[in-house]
Structures are given as C-alpha cells and as structure tokens.
Amino acid sequence: MDQDRSRLNLEEPRRVTIREVARAAGVSVSTASKALNEQGRMSPETRDRVRQIARDVGFRPNAVARALVGKRSFTLGLITNDTYGRFTLPVAAGLASAMASKGVSVFLCAVDDDPARVRLSIEAMEDKRVDGLVIAGKRIDRAPPLENRRPAMPVVYANAATPPEGVGFVPDDKRGGALAARHLLSLGRRRLAHISGPEDFAAVALRAAGWCQVLRDAGLEPYGKSLHGSWSEAFGYETGLFLRERLGTERYPDAVFCGNDQIARGLIDALQVRQIRVPEDIAVVGYDNWDIFARATRPPLTTIDMALTRLGECAGLTLLDMIAGKAVEPGLRKLPCHLVMRQSCGGEQIGDAT
C-alpha cells in the first residue's frame, strides 16, 4: 500500500475521495463522513476503523470546501514579533509537536514590530480560516502591535503581554528568581548579589522580587547595589572586571545571580581574567538555559529554565479547547520554571533538563 502511494505521488497529485474511504471501510458515505468529522453516533470501533482506513489510503478532506461551510481546518496560526527566535522557537517547537499528535498543523508568521506586517499576517490567517491563533512575543510586557484589531478567531497569548480579557501563558519569573536564591542559600552562600537586564522589563522586576523575598525570609539583604545593563555578554564582562567597585562592597560577593545566560557568561569570563575562581570563590547562576551559551561557558552554567517548550504545548492545548467551544477562564497562567544544575555553583550535578 505504501509503495503504491509513493508511486502515485510521483504522478500528478490526485485526491482520494470520501467515497473510496467509505467503500474500503464497508460503510456508507454518510457514516464515513460522520466518523471523520467526529459527529453523529456510532461505535468507537467503527469510528476508529474508518479513521484508520482514511489515514491508510491517504484521504484528506477538502480543506477549502470544509472551511467554507464553517468546519475546522485543523491548522493554527502562530504570530510572533520575536524575529530572533530565541523565545518563540522553543514555544513553536512545543506547540507544533503537541499539535502534530492531533493532526493539527501550525503556520508561523514572524512580523517584527511593524503594524502593517502584523495586519497583513492576521488577515492572511483569517483568510486561510485557521482555527485559532497563538500570539507570541519576546517579553512578557509587550505584544505584537495589533492596534485594537481583534482577530476573528480564538486567541491565546504566549510569552507576551495579555489583554485583561485574554488567555495567556508566561513563565513564572518571580518563582525563577526565588529558585536561584534558594539554590545558592542551600549551598551555604551568604553574600548574594544580583545583576540583570534593563529595568523597564517586567521580567527583571519579577525575578528580582522573587530573589529578594527568599533572601529576606532567610534574614539576608541583597549584597551590594542592584546593577542593570543590556542583555549582553559585554555588560556581564564589564561588570565582572570591576565587580566590587560596581556593587559598592568591600568584599566580593560569594554568589551572583545573573538576569540571563549571556550576562552570566560575560561575568564568568571577566572573573577568570581577575583570577577569581567560579564556583569556588563566586557561584554564578544564569537565566534562560540557552544551551549554546550555558554549555559553552567554562564552567558550564547552572541556570533557570523557563520551560518555553512546555509553555507552547499548554498554549496549544488550551487553544484547542477554546476552538472546541469549551469554557476557558480568561487570565494569565504562570508556568513553573526549573533549575538546571551544571557546574557554576558547585554542589552535586544532579542532572540536566535539556
């Protein structure tokens, strides 16, 4: 059968009709149609058999005709302004993988921050009658510029600002900061400094809040001034070269929690120039678990993983519920982060989630 199909595919593409599916399954066209549309009553065995046969013979319902009469098209759209892909690619991977197992395809449009591009993409998604839309971003306090345009389909936000009546998924950054602090405290570190990205990012404030709360619960204050700069190795490196001076402290900290992995890597490189040992003298925790950085750092970086792949899965499954007409509460869902231990803090290397 498979051989026949591949031979067939080398010829002019030809669609298998529902009549052929019905004949092969020994049921009426109407029963076959109900089985494939998940409508009407029949035994689960019959439904499964028809669907299996449809798959075997390569049947695909005519999506265009189906869309015209308002049925599902088994496609989702994903619109993102993260053209670099750092955040959206793991989200897209989780989404596409969870959806593929349900026979649903995901179309991604990367739009940068140009409202005209966003409009064009949303219109294209609407024109193509995708069943629903995931709107993804590169930070939790911004979204692609929709300009009051409400897509004519169910929408879920992922790692992006979510409007009050919307459904959204973001990493729990406050918990991420708390995880870093607890880990360092558990290793006996007590002079705990934090350096992070620009202050106007909501994630920066949340990570710092989670971090500070755990410190205060332990009777400690953050060690030295809090330092903010770009999300870059360069900022980490410059800070590392003059760490005490920048923090305004007499002694070095014994641990630094960095707002992302690039800052952490720059910091560690600079500490090595200053002959300060990581993790013996200073333990370092990163954030993101971006593995091309986290693994290449010497020593490899212990860091917080935002579980963006899982976030993409959750966004997709919730969107399917909305498309199916199930009641979904509006609001923001914060998904747990987790700590990935490598070697930049010492302690036992208990595993690597990636």
Add this chain to the structure above:
Amino acid sequence: MDQDRSRLNLEEPRRVTIREVARAAGVSVSTASKALNEQGRMSPETRDRVRQIARDVGFRPNAVARALVGKRSFTLGLITNDTYGRFTLPVAAGLASAMASKGVSVFLCAVDDDPARVRLSIEAMEDKRVDGLVIAGKRIDRAPPLENRRPAMPVVYANAATPPEGVGFVPDDKRGGALAARHLLSLGRRRLAHISGPEDFAAVALRAAGWCQVLRDAGLEPYGKSLHGSWSEAFGYETGLFLRERLGTERYPDAVFCGNDQIARGLIDALQVRQIRVPEDIAVVGYDNWDIFARATRPPLTTIDMALTRLGECAGLTLLDMIAGKAVEPGLRKLPCHLVMRQSCGGEQIGDAT
C-alpha cells in the same frame, strides 16, 4: 477614516465587500474586480485608484472563494527542518520582508526530520492552497524528508539539497573559503591553518577547497594538518589549547580560518589562556557572522557572512516568477558571501555589514 476603521474593528469583524469598493471608486463592480485581480484593460490611473481605495476601506477579497476558483491566494509556505532557526530565521526574515512589500504572507512550518511531520505540513500547505513553497534546510547537502512526495505547487529550495530538476539557492561556500584566504594573505599572513566542522558536510569540503585554491595560487600550502570536529566552541577551545600539537607543526600558524564562529570563539578563548595574542600573534577568521557570537568574542570576530537574508529574498522573488508562470531555469544558484571585518585579524576595520 482610520478612526472609523479601528472603531469598526472593536465590533464584530465585518468584511468590506467589493460592491462598497466599487461604489467608493465610482466604477462598476466588474471594473473594480479587474483592477484588483490585475486582469482586463484599463488605465493605470484607474487601476491604482481602485487599489488605493480598496486598501483605504480595508477590502480583502475572500481568499477561500478565490482559492476554490484557482486564483492566487497571496500566501507562500516555508517548510524547514532547521528547528534551531540559526539558518532558517535569516532566510525567513528576507523572504517575509520581500513578500510583505508585495502583499504576500509567508507561513512557516518547522518540521524536524520526521517524515510524518513533513507530510502533515505539506498537506496543510496544499489544503490551504498556498501559491508556492520554499523548502529550507540547515545544510546544503540535506533537505527535509519529502520521501518522493512532490508538492502540488511550485517549489524553491533554500540552503538545502536541491533535486536535479529543482530550483535552489545556496551560499557560495567555495567563494567564502577563498575570501577568508585572500583577506589573510592581504594582511601578510603566510602560515595559514584551517580548522572546521565534520568532514561529511558538503559545506566543509567546499570552504576548504576555496581556501586551498587561493593558497596554492599564492604558492603556499595549508599550514599543518586539516582538523575536523563538532561545530562547537568546545572543539575550538580544545584545539586552541594544543594548537601546534594538533596541527603537527613546529611553529604556531600566524592565521587560522575556522569553519564557523563558535569554533573561532572557542579557539580565541584558548589562545588567550596560552597568552597568545589575537590578532597580533594569530589572526582568526570565523564563518557565519552569527552576531551574538561574533560580537561577543574578544576581540570581535572578522567572519564570512553567507547573506542568508538576501538568499531568502531571492528564493521568494524566484518563486513568485514561477507562480506567475514565467520560465525559470532549473538548477542551483550560488549566492555570494562577503567578509565582515571586525578586529580578530587586525587590518583596518572597514565596516560591519550587520
């Protein structure tokens, strides 16, 4: 007018009809239709006026109905097995940007290397009647596993293996290797070593061939053994720690051309540990111009840029020609790379293409 539209969009989405466009333009429905479909004779002024009015009032032809009668849908598909996005994201950015200016949207499906996922995605693209398909990859000698399936639409390959009768675009890797060699020769370097990725990559052989040819034309041989390893900082770092031993040479090379930026960065870090100065003692050229690595390297990396954004543009424009029925020669197009000078070779910093 714009205010009215945004107010309208807050209400239930409502489609503007072609009748309203015709009325606003003071032409018949038939003339409006011809103007918007680029068919039929009329003055360019009339056509432009109708199209401008259609844009102003937010008219969009019903894509589903249009697809049913075989007209263009003004969408392209992009299927890639580069789930990391390193290669496909710049290609996608160039493609989407060139297409946006023509009112064409691009839907991306990332498929990894699972044939079932590839099939699902191609079927979804066909079902949605996209006008054409770009198939993109992460190396020039592989493509997503289509398994003899010929998509029912025009196809262009981008940075992927192209079948003999297909149309494809790849970076000119041989020229990239030659550019690196010419640059180092022009700076007076004469002991020129090359370390690169795994030998089974076609790009590795092509870069080495271009490199060697320029050296031989200058009466030189490659300095030391050619070394191959993974595309990682770790390989560059280990090689750098024992560079003479690995190359099998008595003296250090005075220049190293690395197969990608990650190898180059690892090499430079190791040379610093050995107190070898870059670029004074050894000049280093990378490959890729992956800016998060190339800019963060100390000193910032001189490297070869494969112009993948331009490659995406070219692939899209050629695909539009094929969709429009123009004659397009099958075959592989090799697009020029260029050198981006930063500071890892010395010489004058003449600019930065990124």
